Amino acid sequence: MKTTLYQKIFNSHLVHEEKDITPIIYIDLHLIHEVTSPQAFDGLRLKNRTVRRSNQTFATMDHNVSTLSRDINLSSEMAKKQIKTLIKNCKEFNIPFYDLNNLNQGIVHVIGPEQGMTLPGMTIVCGDSHTSTHGAFGTLSFGIGTSEVEHVFATQTISQNRMKNMKIHIYGKPKDNIYSKDIILKIINELGTSGGVGYVVEFTGPIIEKMSMEGRMTICNMAIEMGAKSGIIQPDCITYDYLKNKNFIPKNRPWKEYIKKWSYLKSGPESIFEKNFSINISNLSPQITWGTNPSQVISITDKIPDLNSFNDKNLLEDTKRSLEYMGLKPGTSLVNIPVNKVFIGSCTNSRIEDLRIVASVVKNKFIANNIEALIVPGSGLVKKQAEKEGLDRIFKKSGFQWRHAGCSMCLGMNEDQLKPGERCASTSNRNFEGRQGANGRTHLMSPWLAAQTALYGKFVNIN
Structure with missing residues (x-):
């Protein structure tokens, strides 16, 4: 067979396809959260529609929930409004969900796999770009916009061009x-x-x-x-x-x-x-971003690229802008540059394996005095497992803050944010300008390197 894994899943979910019309595919699992769903629910009400397959839809609260408390009333006004709206919408449309007091609550792309909602061969969508996470299980999974969320609600299908x-x-x-x-x-x-x-x-x-x-x-x-x-x-x-x-x-x-x-x-x-x-990857060293997009990466052993190495004018201007924002200079090393905060979490690196890696680095050691360090587990179940293994005690003894599950500082929609000019070692997935707080500076890396950074209070090259 010449068909790829992707094509096999796409073809097996094809509902309609004809010339010059975007194909329509069936969706097996629709995951939702408090941020991108409210307008979609309002659209259903406006058109007097229902959720076609509420038993194939699942909700959780993650993006802007407080990681300090499970009390909704202690969240920000915007978060409180969105969370309460999700509760109301799920009740009205008969959609199962994990609220903040449920042990299974967590980041949508953590709970799907750990609960077994994500199964090989599925099509999975969510109003979140990192839905691609579920592809690790042999699924066709991708993020969708709010209007598409409404369409999936109403039809359990989506229009999708072949990739x-x-x-x-x-x-x-x-x-x-x-x-x-x-x-x-x-x-x-x-x-x-x-x-x-x-x-x-x-x-x-x-x-x-x-x-x-x-x-x-x-x-x-x-x-x-x-x-x-x-x-x-x-x-x-x-x-x-x-x-x-x-x-x-x-x-x-x-x-x-x-x-x-x-x-x-x-x-x-x-x-x-x-x-x-x-x-x-035989010669690969620990990687770290230096700029404001995830491709602006070097090995911790290397130096930031010199401006003369860029032949493309647009790329050169982007590099200059990124370095100015990040307060860095071309041709220099990141090693020994001090850091203000360390964030270990997000749908990229907040699972139990990630936390075990961090614990192995920081056990019986203390984070630097200049560092504020947060560890935010990806779900209530991850938190419970970490506490069962005693990882939480290792973290707290080392000086880390041990939080409740949520997206947290990955996108700074709650109280977990950088202050202007602060530099952060982060295990999240995006280092865009202002992503973790207005004028905050984000460096992406592995949990291992983030843990080392916390101990030294600066970027380090550990052989």
């Missing part, structure tokens, strides 16, 4: 302390923020085959940062072991039958990819 196929093969023998975040940052650096536009990117190779589901989710989460529609990875035994016995796993058939059903979800040797890339 082209890109394959990125990752191989090599990684050095110690190289993680999935380093790998995807390097890929974005190589391809640029528009390198994946018009494509669904399938990640393959021996590195992916050995990678945990948490690592794969980090890879697919940031596929959107290279402009791709989504990222996708073939499901395998690692996928099935992760999903087995999860809360939402269907129980009407033996587990072996589901695995057999999912076995066709792979690209064949004759599958056609319009673009192919291979990345050898």
